[in-house]
Amino acid sequence: xxxxxxxxxxxxxxxxxxxxxxxxxxxxxxxxxxxxxxxxxxxxxxxxxxxxxxxxxxxxxxxxxxxxxxxxxxxxxxxxxxxxxxxxxxxxxxxxxxxx
Amino acid sequence: xxxxxxxxxxxxxxxxxxxxxxxxxxxxxxxxxxxxxxxxxxxxxxxxxxxxxxxxxxxxxxxxxxxxxxxxxxxxxxxxxxxxxxxxxxxxxxxxxxxxxxxxxxxxxxxxxxxxxxxxxxxxxxxxxxxxxxxx
Numbered sequence: 001x002x003x004x005x006x007x008x009x010x011x012x013x014x015x016x017x018x019x020x021x022x023x024x025x026x027x028x029x030x031x032x033x034x035x036x037x038x039x040x041x042x043x044x045x046x047x048x049x050x051x052x053x054x055x056x057x058x059x060x061x062x063x064x065x066x067x068x069x070x071x072x073x074x075x076x077x078x079x080x081x082x083x084x085x086x087x088x089x090x091x092x093x094x095x096x097x098x099x100x
Numbered sequence: 101x102x103x104x105x106x107x108x109x110x111x112x113x114x115x116x117x118x119x120x121x122x123x124x125x126x127x128x129x130x131x132x133x134x135x136x137x138x139x140x141x142x143x144x145x146x147x148x149x150x151x152x153x154x155x156x157x158x159x160x161x162x163x164x165x166x167x168x169x170x171x172x173x174x175x176x177x178x179x180x181x182x183x184x185x186x187x188x189x190x191x192x193x194x195x196x197x198x199x200x201x202x203x204x205x206x207x208x209x210x211x212x213x214x215x216x217x218x219x220x221x222x223x224x225x226x227x228x229x230x231x232x233x234x235x236x
């Protein structure tokens with residue numbers, strides 16, 4: 001089990017690095033959304049949030065998972081305000097940046 | 101450990117991170133033989149060829165979702181009786197009821213504890229066997 005735990009820890013570390021790269025993309029998406037708007041960008045934001053919502057908790061980041069699930073729900077809400085979405089996306093990106 | 105016929109698993113999960121950690125946990129901690137794929141189409145082929153003891157199926161997947169995949173598995177003779185467990189973040193009571201009504205034997209909630217996953221599946225399997233025994 002110790003060897004298995006060491007392997008799981010290594011997978012978790014790799015996930016953390018990928019999640020941090022994804023956090024940078026979240027900021028880019030928020031910038032794009034602010035500048036251009038559009039359903040396609042909202043859709044990309046929702047997909048990004050969905051993936052994190054389903055995975056972050058499993059890798060030991062439950063708060064980020066919950067924050068991502070909340071962002072996903074916002075992105076799926078018809079007529080959601082761009083300001084609210086970009087604020088939530090940047091807050092999630094900040095939480096990811098702080099994760100260790 | 102006697103798992104009463106539970107040794108070969110098929111995991112169907114589109115998220116590569118979840119797939120990787122679940123396979124690792126089920127093989128290294130659980131001692132199962134696990135095959136994994138990323139979508140329902142591949143799952144249909146693999147399930148027919150390998151006849152796993154249990155299929156663990158994500159619900160939200162691009163293309164054919166988990167519910168559609170389960171329906172197709174049930175239509176194919178070689179896979180119609182393979183027990184299916186959904187692994188999903190959709191765990192409101194109405195969502196779980198819908199999955200059970202489709203024929204899943206249980207639902208594992210995401211996020212999950214990788215170390216505890218094998219124990220959860222063994223628990224589900226034991227309940228399934230007990231129910232099957234009651235029914236026969």
